[in-house]
Amino acid sequence: MDAVTILWKQLNAMWTSAVASVPMLVIALVVLVITWIVARFARRIADRLTARTHMRASLQQLVETVVGIGIWVIGLMVAATIVLPGLTPASLLAGLGIGTVAIGFAFQDIFQNFLAGVLIMIRKKMRIGDLIECGDILGKVEHISLRETHVRKLSNELTIVPNSKLFKEPVQIITDEDERRHEIVAGVSYDTDLDAAREVILEAVRSAEGVNTDKRIDVFAREFNSSSIDFTVRWWAGSKPIDMHRTRDAVIRSIKRALDDKGIEIPFPYLTHTFKEPMRIAPEPDAMREAAE
Numbered sequence: 001m002d003a004v005t006i007l008w009k010q011l012n013a014m015w016t017s018a019v020a021s022v023p024m025l026v027i028a029l030v031v032l033v034i035t036w037i038v039a040r041f042a043r044r045i046a047d048r049l050t051a052r053t054h055m056r057a058s059l060q061q062l063v064e065t066v067v068g069i070g071i072w073v074i075g076l077m078v079a080a081t082i083v084l085p086g087l088t089p090a091s092l093l094a095g096l097g098i099g100t101v102a103i104g105f106a107f108q109d110i111f112q113n114f115l116a117g118v119l120i121m122i123r124k125k126m127r128i129g130d131l132i133e134c135g136d137i138l139g140k141v142e143h144i145s146l147r148e149t150h151v152r153k154l155s156n157e158l159t160i161v162p163n164s165k166l167f168k169e170p171v172q173i174i175t176d177e178d179e180r181r182h183e184i185v186a187g188v189s190y191d192t193d194l195d196a197a198r199e200v201i202l203e204a205v206r207s208a209e210g211v212n213t214d215k216r217i218d219v220f221a222r223e224f225n226s227s228s229i230d231f232t233v234r235w236w237a238g239s240k241p242i243d244m245h246r247t248r249d250a251v252i253r254s255i256k257r258a259l260d261d262k263g264i265e266i267p268f269p270y271l272t273h274t275f276k277e278p279m280r281i282a283p284e285p286d287a288m289r290e291a292a293e
Helices: 004-050 055-083 088-108 109-122 163-168 194-207 242-262 285-292
Strands: 129-135 137-144 148-153 157-162 179-188 218-222 229-237
Touching: 004 055, 055 109, 109 137, 109 148, 109 163, 137 157, 148 163, 157 163, 179 194, 179 242, 194 218, 194 229, 194 242, 229 242
Parallel strands: none
Antiparallel strands: 129 137, 137 148, 148 157, 179 229, 218 229
16 A cells, blocks of 8 residues: 555656646747747848848858757757756756767768758859769759758759768769860861861851850861771850750751861771671471481
8 A cells, every 4th residue: 555655646746747837838839939930030031131142042041041940949948948947058058068979970971961061052163053963963953951952864853962972072063154165076088188177177166056166166186097087176165965965966067068068078987797607597397308208
């Protein structure tokens, strides 16, 4: 009976304590609701203020996120001190300092992606809308968050890339500038005057649509191929993939037309035929029987 009495007293004390803490829980809940409202309006205000500046979209998003996180941290600390009156901000910060080590080991990848996302947003390169290539990923940056980056492939699939991958590995930003250099190889026959062929190709590239004639156009003899002497042809045009395809199409058509007009042959490799013995077909059983007779 003494054990039952002790257990009953403990349960009664716990119930009394729980009922007494209900007002504190309600107040803490109200504080969290107010924190949610304040964080929401603060993000909107930060959005409007940063929109008036020439700040990059990724950096604007970082400012909004930091403002929201800061308000939520303060709100959670206030709610925790209300629910637990003996908990002071100093002891809470000390506890967070001790727990951060354990949390850091447990969520190492998450914090790594978080810090990488902050650094990616701060740096000037790799803006939203850029075409990037990282490893086997090639696509357009659609969204940058604190943990991951959304890259839309040229075939329209969406790839979610951890920020740590984009921060550690080399990233080629294809559309960092409005224009970039494009290149093809054009071959002429061995009996062609190379100086004349070079001038014909050079003028053909200059007349092609989409080529920037203000920048240098290169036509260099490249190598002795099996059936042709090849030229490396370089020009400047838009950096987007569609610009590359359009100008390459225009340049190839223009070079082909110009070489045909000048009677310059564009050779093709000689076909090598390998002659083999004809396959011997086994005779039918009836034919074998007739031959045996």
